[in-house]
Amino acid sequence: MPDQNLTGTRSTAPVAEVAQAEAGPPPGKPRSLWSDAWSDLRRKPSFLIAAAMILVLIVIAAFPGLFTSASPRDADLSGAFLRSPELTKFFSPEWFGYDSQGRSVYARVIYGTRASIVIGVSVTVIVLFVGSLVGMIAGYFGGWVDAVVSRIVDTFMGIPFLLGAMVILVSFDVRGKLVITLALAVLGWTTIARVMRGSVISVKQADYVQAARSLGAGTWRILLRHVLPNAMAPVIVVAMVALGGYISAEATLSYLGIGLADPAMSWGSDINTGKDQIRVALHVLIFPSIMLSGTILAFLMMGDAVRDALDPKLR
Amino acid sequence: MADTTREPILEVRNLVKHFPLTQGIVFRRQVGAVRAVDDISFTLYPGETLGIVGESGCGKSTVAKLLMNLERATAGEIFYKGEDISKLSGRALKAVRRNIQMVFQDPYTSLNPRMTVGDIIGEPFDIHPEAAPKGDKQARVRELLDVVGLNPEYINRYPHQFSGGQRQRIGIARGLALNPEIIICDEPVSALDVSVQAQVINLMEKLQDEFGLSYLFIAHDLSIVRHISDRVGVMYLGKMVEIGSDAAIYDHPTHPYTQALLSAVPLPDPDAREGRERIILTGDVPSPANPPSGCRFRTRCWKAQDRCAEELPLLAVPQRYADADTAVAHDSACHFAEEKPQVTHA
Numbered sequence: 085m086p087d088q089n090l091t092g093t094r095s096t097a098p099v100a101e102v103a104q105a106e107a108g109p110p111p112g113k114p115r116s117l118w119s120d121a122w123s124d125l126r127r128k129p130s131f132l133i134a135a136a137m138i139l140v141l142i143v144i145a146a147f148p149g150l151f152t153s154a155s156p157r158d159a160d161l162s163g164a165f166l167r168s169p170e171l172t173k174f175f176s177p178e179w180f181g182y183d184s185q186g187r188s189v190y191a192r193v194i195y196g197t198r199a200s201i202v203i204g205v206s207v208t209v210i211v212l213f214v215g216s217l218v219g220m221i222a223g224y225f226g227g228w229v230d231a232v233v234s235r236i237v238d239t240f241m242g243i244p245f246l247l248g249a250m251v252i253l254v255s256f257d258v259r260g261k262l263v264i265t266l267a268l269a270v271l272g273w274t275t276i277a278r279v280m281r282g283s284v285i286s287v288k289q290a291d292y293v294q295a296a297r298s299l300g301a302g303t304w305r306i307l308l309r310h311v312l313p314n315a316m317a318p319v320i321v322v323a324m325v326a327l328g329g330y331i332s333a334e335a336t337l338s339y340l341g342i343g344l345a346d347p348a349m350s351w352g353s354d355i356n357t358g359k360d361q362i363r364v365a366l367h368v369l370i371f372p373s374i375m376l377s378g379t380i381l382a383f384l385m386m387g388d389a390v391r392d393a394l395d396p397k398l399r
Numbered sequence: 400m401a402d403t404t405r406e407p408i409l410e411v412r413n414l415v416k417h418f419p420l421t422q423g424i425v426f427r428r429q430v431g432a433v434r435a436v437d438d439i440s441f442t443l444y445p446g447e448t449l450g451i452v453g454e455s456g457c458g459k460s461t462v463a464k465l466l467m468n469l470e471r472a473t474a475g476e477i478f479y480k481g482e483d484i485s486k487l488s489g490r491a492l493k494a495v496r497r498n499i500q501m502v503f504q505d506p507y508t509s510l511n512p513r514m515t516v517g518d519i520i521g522e523p524f525d526i527h528p529e530a531a532p533k534g535d536k537q538a539r540v541r542e543l544l545d546v547v548g549l550n551p552e553y554i555n556r557y558p559h560q561f562s563g564g565q566r567q568r569i570g571i572a573r574g575l576a577l578n579p580e581i582i583i584c585d586e587p588v589s590a591l592d593v594s595v596q597a598q599v600i601n602l603m604e605k606l607q608d609e610f611g612l613s614y615l616f617i618a619h620d621l622s623i624v625r626h627i628s629d630r631v632g633v634m635y636l637g638k639m640v641e642i643g644s645d646a647a648i649y650d651h652p653t654h655p656y657t658q659a660l661l662s663a664v665p666l667p668d669p670d671a672r673e674g675r676e677r678i679i680l681t682g683d684v685p686s687p688a689n690p691p692s693g694c695r696f697r698t699r700c701w702k703a704q705d706r707c708a709e710e711l712p713l714l715a716v717p718q719r720y721a722d723a724d725t726a727v728a729h730d731s732a733c734h735f736a737e738e739k740p741q742v743t744h745a
Contacts, residue, residue, distance in 0.1 A: 292509055292511040294503070295503060295573070298468075300493040305526065
């Protein structure tokens with residue numbers, strides 16, 4: 085055995101040689117789970133398509149004026165009432181036609197993006213923060229803390245998502261983006277909390293957490309340095325998939341007339357406007373619907389791709 | 400080598416750990432307890448290696464967790480240099496932890512996959528700033544990597560870029576960072592390939608000589624324990640059944656369980672195999688939630704008599720060998736302790 089000389093010598097040099105001969109790590113950049121996932125994702129068409137779509141949507145939401153010169157609120161009732169789309173006139177106000185008040189559907193679709201993206205992203209951020217914190221505390225401390233928190237989570241889970249949001253929103257006179265965001269967040273954080281709790285419970289048993297405890301590490305160090313980074317992956321995936329759900333929930337509420345309403349712009353309320361002329365002017369309904377479905381699809385595809393990349397069972 | 404004339408560095412007295420078994424969801428009530436560790440006593444001297452062997456589920460790892468205060472003892476005391484550490488908490492416990500460190504069984508799960516090797520080995524210094532090197536922390540981490548035989552250039556790599564043996568070296572370096580006096584090794588090589596096992600064991604012996612460490616070495620591989628240990632304790636179902644010098648345990652075992660264990664060690668020499676009697680135990684290990692009365696081993700012991708069911712044998716030098724001057728006179732918890740020469744090796 086080549087290591088017999090280990091006991092005989094005080095010099096560490098031969099030990100180092102043996103250790104390196106023991107299949108040293110390949111040279112190159114350090115790789116972590118996230119960097120592995122990233123190199124996986126870069127080669128995935130579904131991720132690339134979804135990422136491109138989301139990027140475009142974010143730019144539209146931030147700078148709608150770049151995409152259309154028309155104002156979504158200019159109504160030309162006499163000249164453009166339910167005028168049909170002119171599909172060859174790309175990016176012009178006439179591209180998607182006009183609605184029953186003579187407003188450009190294309191401009192409204194562009195300006196309606198912001199509501200969906202802002203509400204979807206802010207609900208997800210709030211839910212990620214609150215849900216992760218609550219789930220982490222319940223999972224890590226266990227015992228009666230877990231019992232109390234889990235019952236609260238169960239109670240919230242028992243409320244049907246849309247029905248609950250409707251009940252909350254009806255009690256407000258003015259329903260802006262903030263109110264809708266908070267209503268969705270109040271009902272949505274429980275999913276993340278549950279996933280986080282389960283993830284933390286499995287991570288806190290790991291030997292490296294025990295090792296940190298045996299070194300004398302405090303609770304916060306263990307939570308932030310050891311538990312959270314290792315428990316985050318499934319939560320991120322669930323949050324990405326949920327983001328699509330929040331966008332669709334906002335559109336549903338706006339469609340039902342208890343979300344955003346005129347003069348605020350939202351694909352949901354535009355679909356509501358379009359449904360009345362569905363036989364004579366399908367385009368008023370169809371273009372906001374396509375944008376809505378496309379946006380939700382992009383976020384779902386992204387969540388799916390990220391889950392595949394982060395799932396250690398597929399590695 | 401162990402210096403048994405000195406004061407023990409670690410003394411365990413009547414250590415007990417029961418895990419409660421509960422029933423009911425809303426109103427929990429205790430319906431019993433798993434007696435993982437039941438009344439164990441032993442001592443560890445400075446610079447010594449005490450091996451603890453026993454089959455799966457006998458409470459070896461629970462002993463390690465109790466010594467590290469990762470689990471609270473149900474009863475009993477653990478004295479570190481005369482101070483009972485089993486009830487410490489907060490700052491006092493943190494101070495003791497500097498001196499007692501642990502090397503874990505599975506090198507694949509004992510290193511945080513999100514931290515670089517440098518962060519893993521340097522973390523003890525972040526937790527104990529008073530023990531951190533005055534100057535460059537990085538330099539100390541590189542030095543530790545060198546001490547355990549890893550290239551100091553690996554400091555920025557992640558654990559998954561290393562092999563099992565290399566990871567275990569990283570775990571050992573983390574354990575050494577605070578200059579502890581005692582290292583508790585919970586099956587440190589059982590997850591490694593045989594060839595790598597020898598390297599890690601040799602490294603541990605070298606470090607012991609260099610830093611004067613005391614090891615509590617928990618394992619189920621009898622040959623490795625014999626190789627590294629000065630004294631050996633044998634556990635069965637939460638009890639210490641026999642303890643003594645490695646010569647006493649391996650060449651003069653007097654407890655039937657130890658004899659059965661040793662008779663199962665594979666021998667490379669076919670001639671020696673011929674003359675050896677193999678003891679095949681029947682039945683399974685009883686549940687630690689409902690252990691047999693009297694001697695725990697009596698349900699599988701070929702020597703068992705009525706007395707074994709009624710009277711708990713104490714861990715002491717057997718009467719028969721009380722005056723003997725050889726290694727055979729060591730503690731054995733059996734009413735009928737007797738040597739059985741044909742089961743030992745060589």
